Amino acid sequence: MSKRDQILATTLELVSEQGFHATSVGLIIKKSGVASGTIYHHFKNKEDLIDTLYSDLKKELGNAIINNLEQELNYKDKFILIWKNLFTFYIENPKKFEFLEDYSNSPFIRKEIKKITQTYYQSAIDFIELGIKLGILRNLPIDLLINIVFGNVATLARMVILEEIELTNELLNITIQSSWDSVKIN
Amino acid sequence: MSKRDQILATTLELVSEQGFHATSVGLIIKKSGVASGTIYHHFKNKEDLIDTLYSDLKKELGNAIINNLEQELNYKDKFILIWKNLFTFYIENPKKFEFLEDYSNSPFIRKEIKKITQTYYQSAIDFIELGIKLGILRNLPIDLLINIVFGNVATLARMVILEEIELTNELLNITIQSSWDSVKIN
Amino acid sequence: MSKRDQILATTLELVSEQGFHATSVGLIIKKSGVASGTIYHHFKNKEDLIDTLYSDLKKELGNAIINNLEQELNYKDKFILIWKNLFTFYIENPKKFEFLEDYSNSPFIRKEIKKITQTYYQSAIDFIELGIKLGILRNLPIDLLINIVFGNVATLARMVILEEIELTNELLNITIQSSWDSVKIN
Amino acid sequence: MSKRDQILATTLELVSEQGFHATSVGLIIKKSGVASGTIYHHFKNKEDLIDTLYSDLKKELGNAIINNLEQELNYKDKFILIWKNLFTFYIENPKKFEFLEDYSNSPFIRKEIKKITQTYYQSAIDFIELGIKLGILRNLPIDLLINIVFGNVATLARMVILEEIELTNELLNITIQSSWDSVKIN
DNA sequence: GATGAATGAGACTTCATTCAT
């Protein structure tokens, strides 16, 4: 594992554990076992480090979402597949989930993010847009629909990760159905 | 307005504007016009100040939710009323909304919060529980149902506040309907 | 117990427990149960409070030293009496002992102290001076002789108070004899 | 001279001049000419800095005590040599003397100190123990004998350093004799 | 690529004290 990757991995760990605002460069140095200068050799500054990590994770997430989507499936089944892809990524990568959630909520970053988001989620946007055109989904603004569904996934994922709820196949299916019912035309 | 209230109001303003981690005590001092010692006369430390503010806002939110709920209404209409109460509170108090969202996502606080939350939201919990018993709502864990609905409200509110979407009566109604469809038994 | 006495008593307690430099006015306020203003009603400032306490204790100590000294005794027995008076005061008032020791060692106070010391210890000074004149004590500077003897008393007292040694009559007598042997002409 | 040593030297200077409680980190920074961060790079915190200095000085003192002790000398002459070694170290290093005295009396540290003390003073302890065994010294607890003698040295050293007394060879010899008379069997 | 000593602005907090009540 290269020093650069050590730094990124440690940062992910720390932000997910202690939160964005409690993760100092000093802490990253101590936990990753690299020298302070090494961080500044690989990243312009702390913001660049965090941004890089965020961007990496967003890309990874973007890829996870479209996993297996090339199959021939009807619209609803594709919806379910995307839902599960996202959800699975979250619960299999709780630290990445934490990081993405925590960072996304940090006010001063939001503007930069939106642009990146749109790039990596283009496939999801296209998919929702198609659903509206086909008359399957409610005629609501695309962004709102996406946010609602992604919000649903995050809601369940967070509860499972925090062990506030026990995940069963039935629970998952009903929740997905609930999410589907909220966006489809009834 | 007492010094104590000035401090709380300024803190709300700053956290909503700049985020939790960028709001230093120094900034609060400068903007509220009190001496540093005054903050520590009224609050044990920065954490206590933030906690107090959070707790106050949660209580206020809890009260806002049940506004007008004493009316004779059928279950769905009560659902809509609560939804609108919450939503209205958010868009009429965008700073409080920002603060609550920002703070809730700060990892190291979550445990303490849950207890307070439950106290203030008891009416909402009872209402959801009733819906399940009556066979109106899906048989999902109460907490999950609440988080889904509250998540829906926050999703729309955020977009409206950030002006990513234009609020119309129609949009609101469809979104509420969408939220209702996700929890009711179809 | 008047507020003024409460303040003095609490200060003694705190300085003896936590040391001079760790005893803040805030701590005195909290522990004595008086308001901050009350302290400044009775004492000009913190220094005045400490000085008052110190002066009070020195006077008390000065009186303790000459207890029973009016008896008809030979020189050595008077020496022993004074030694025991001082020692008894220390071990019966460990907090006062701690305070006096701690405060005396605070560098910036020493000058003021010397003047007060001399007033209250005049009887001890006179007694030592007499011993030299009578050819009983070594011809050393009076201050040195006093410091040696007082140092001996403090050495034993500290060890007994800190429970580093168990006090017996024999131990006490030998130590006094040792102290006497160090100042008398052999 | 490394920054670390500059910090230690400045701290010694300041504590000896102004006392323990008046020596702020800010003062150390200003006088040593290093940046605040540099102190915290080398020492965990203020306490660690002071402890390090104390420990260093104790070690130095421990070595000074046994200087030239390898010579063939009778017991009393060895006693005198140790006495003079200690005394010389004190008056040649008045700042170190002040620091050691001031710090030793700071209440909250005493426990840790005792352990360190014993290590560095083992030779002195052994020497006293031998004296008792040989029937030369009074049968008093070792710690008490040591404290008495060390107290004697400190008493004279303090007066000389504070110029309350003028040091002559005769004065020194009588004082040592006085100290010897207090511990030897008469 | 990698190190870690050094920086100094700025973080949070405590301090002794004042003053209107």
Added chain:
DNA sequence: TATGAATGAAGTCTCATTCAT
């Protein structure tokens, strides 16, 4: 006499970052 809210200077320490090696 007594209160306690208010003050702001000064306290200790952490921060992100630089640079000579």
